[in-house]
Amino acid sequence: MAQVNDVLEASDEAVRAAVRSALLTVDDPEYPGLSIVDLGLVELVKTQGSNVTVGLIPTFSGCPALAMIASDVKLAVELCDEVQSCTVEWLPAPVWSTGRLSEAGETRLADNFTVVLRRKDGTLRCPVCGSDAVTDQSMAGPTRCRSVAWCGSCRNPIEVMR
Numbered sequence: 082m083a084q085v086n087d088v089l090e091a092s093d094e095a096v097r098a099a100v101r102s103a104l105l106t107v108d109d110p111e112y113p114g115l116s117i118v119d120l121g122l123v124e125l126v127k128t129q130g131s132n133v134t135v136g137l138i139p140t141f142s143g144c145p146a147l148a149m150i151a152s153d154v155k156l157a158v159e160l161c162d163e164v165q166s167c168t169v170e171w172l173p174a175p176v177w178s179t180g181r182l183s184e185a186g187e188t189r190l191a192d193n194f195t196v197v198l199r200r201k202d203g204t205l206r207c208p209v210c211g212s213d214a215v216t217d218q219s220m221a222g223p224t225r226c227r228s229v230a231w232c233g234s235c236r237n238p239i240e241v242m243r
């Protein structure tokens with residue numbers, strides 16, 4: 082944590098910039114390498130001098146990773162020289178949807194985790210071979226955030242983010 086004398090010098094803008102880069106280093110524990118920013122979890126950053134409040138929205142309520150994300154955010158943000166303290170709030174609204182994922186986030190999910198997003202029309206595309214021959218297998222995925230599907234073309238199991 083920074084010394085009080087140092088943080089008094091930091092402007093609001095400097096604090097915000099520092100917080101933004103700190104948030105980029107926080108990954109979703111279920112998707113190492115994918116930041117909560119790319120996942121679209123960060124809704125707001127409020128600063129009051131060097132005291133920061135970060136408002137996050139959960140991907141899916143009840144996801145066990147939430148407590149870990151909150152403490153990772155607090156740790157990362159409080160490491161900034163410009164920040165004295167960080168409070169993390171889970172916001173009840175807006176509701177997270179796959180549309181909040183950045184393009185980089187979506188690509189990384191498909192490439193690194195064989196996780197896909199359901200299209201608006203309900204169809205799925207295999208992240209491994211690109212085939213549309215993906216069928217839902219089970220609604221009970223590894224976590225409540227995901228379900229499992231199966232590609233009939235390359236025969237890989239695929240996780241679907243809901």
Ligand SMILES: [Zn+2]
Binds near residue numbers: 209212237
């Ligand atoms: Zn496939």
